[in-house]
Amino acid sequence: MRIRLNSTVVRIRNLGEPNSAREVEVIYASGRQVFSVRGGACVLACWNMAIPYLCPDLPEAQKEALHYLVKVPLVYSSVGLRNWTAFQKLGVSSVYSPGAYWNSVSLNWAVNIGGYRSPQSPNEPILLHLSRTPCLPGLPAREQHKAGRMELLVTPFEVFERKIREQLTRTLAGGGFDPAKDIEAITVNRWPHGYGYEYNPLFDPDWKDGQQPHLIGRKKFGRITIANSDSGATAYTDVAIDQAYRAVDELLTA
Numbered sequence: 001m002r003i004r005l006n007s008t009v010v011r012i013r014n015l016g017e018p019n020s021a022r023e024v025e026v027i028y029a030s031g032r033q034v035f036s037v038r039g040g041a042c043v044l045a046c047w048n049m050a051i052p053y054l055c056p057d058l059p060e061a062q063k064e065a066l067h068y069l070v071k072v073p074l075v076y077s078s079v080g081l082r083n084w085t086a087f088q089k090l091g092v093s094s095v096y097s098p099g100a101y102w103n104s105v106s107l108n109w110a111v112n113i114g115g116y117r118s119p120q121s122p123n124e125p126i127l128l129h130l131s132r133t134p135c136l137p138g139l140p141a142r143e144q145h146k147a148g149r150m151e152l153l154v155t156p157f158e159v160f161e162r163k164i165r166e167q168l169t170r171t172l173a174g175g176g177f178d179p180a181k182d183i184e185a186i187t188v189n190r191w192p193h194g195y196g197y198e199y200n201p202l203f204d205p206d207w208k209d210g211q212q213p214h215l216i217g218r219k220k221f222g223r224i225t226i227a228n229s230d231s232g233a234t235a236y237t238d239v240a241i242d243q244a245y246r247a248v249d250e251l252l253t254a
Contacts (some may be wrong), residue, residue: 006030012055018222041223041251045244047071047193048217048230058221068213070231072133073148073192075104079128079164080185086175090121095171101163102130105171124189125184130164140203149192160188196228206237218243225250 007030014021015038026041028035044051049071050064087093087107096107110118120127134148164186165179199212207213218231225243227247232239 004028004030004174007035009054010034012044012224013057014222018057018224022224026224041225043225043227043244043247043251045227045247047228048214048226051217055224062216062221065213065216066230069197069217069233070142070145071149071193072145072195072197072235073225074191075132075134075152075160076188076189076191077130077132077160077164078189079082079130079183081126081128081167082182082184083123084119084126085122086172086177086182089092089175090172097167097171100167102132102167104131105129105168128168141200142197142203145197152190152192157188159218161186196230196233198234218247220250220254223251223254242250 009026009028011027012027013025015023015025023038023040026037026039026042028037042157044052044055048066048069052058053068056063058066065150084107094104108118108129112118123192133152135144136147137144139147165183168177168183169179170175213214214231214233218226220228225247227240227244229235229237229243231242231243231246
């Protein structure tokens with residue numbers, strides 16, 4: 001097996017008619033150079049939304065289905081605290097706040113591995129985990145995800161920091177929390193293309209069996225198959241593994 005690092009694929013195509021092709025061509029860029037390689041088959045393991053651009057020869061109906069699954073944007077933030085006595089005094093470890101800027105705030109899970117140990121005393125430093133799913137209420141789910149992604153792209157770090165300080169103060173002030181003294185560090189991890197799309201019965205059609213976009217989108221195209229969590233219309237590793245098995249099996253049994 002040969003792995004090409006720092007290489008971005010820009011085009012995949014069957015060499016010849018898809019139904020009779022014996023090889024595929026993969027074009028990729030590395031630095032300022034573009035290369036072309038051939039192989040007996042190809043598994044496209046990437047986001048559904050990117051595949052129509054990488055393989056423009058796909059049937060239009062399949063490209064439309066691939067575009068349907070819109071990634072769910074997320075923001076995960078970590079806040080380093082000087083101590084967690086405020087949580088201890090309030091008797092909580094996690095706080096869920098539907099409708100607030102951050103929908104959840106929680107102390108890191110207690111994990112002891114090798115030489116690493118979790119904080120044992122409320123007087124020790126600890127990390128907080130905060131999560132946010134940006135959206136625009138009132139729109140269909142897919143449009144909310146697109147609006148949330150744009151929000152992540154234009155929101156400066158200062159806004160996230162201010163929202164963290166304000167919400168932690170409102171939540172923990174009863175336990176003596178002081179953001180100026182207790183917050184040591186903040187990191188914000190923006191995830192514009194976070195989770196794979198899962199169908200929502202409030203917004204998505206009731207398709208006939210076999211007509212769901214993820215099924216149409218993952219159809220084998222000549223010597224090209226598709227494998228990702230989008231192919232299973234979920235966001236989880238086990239589904240991605242199952243879809244990889246299916247995609248390889250389609251090539252081996254062709």
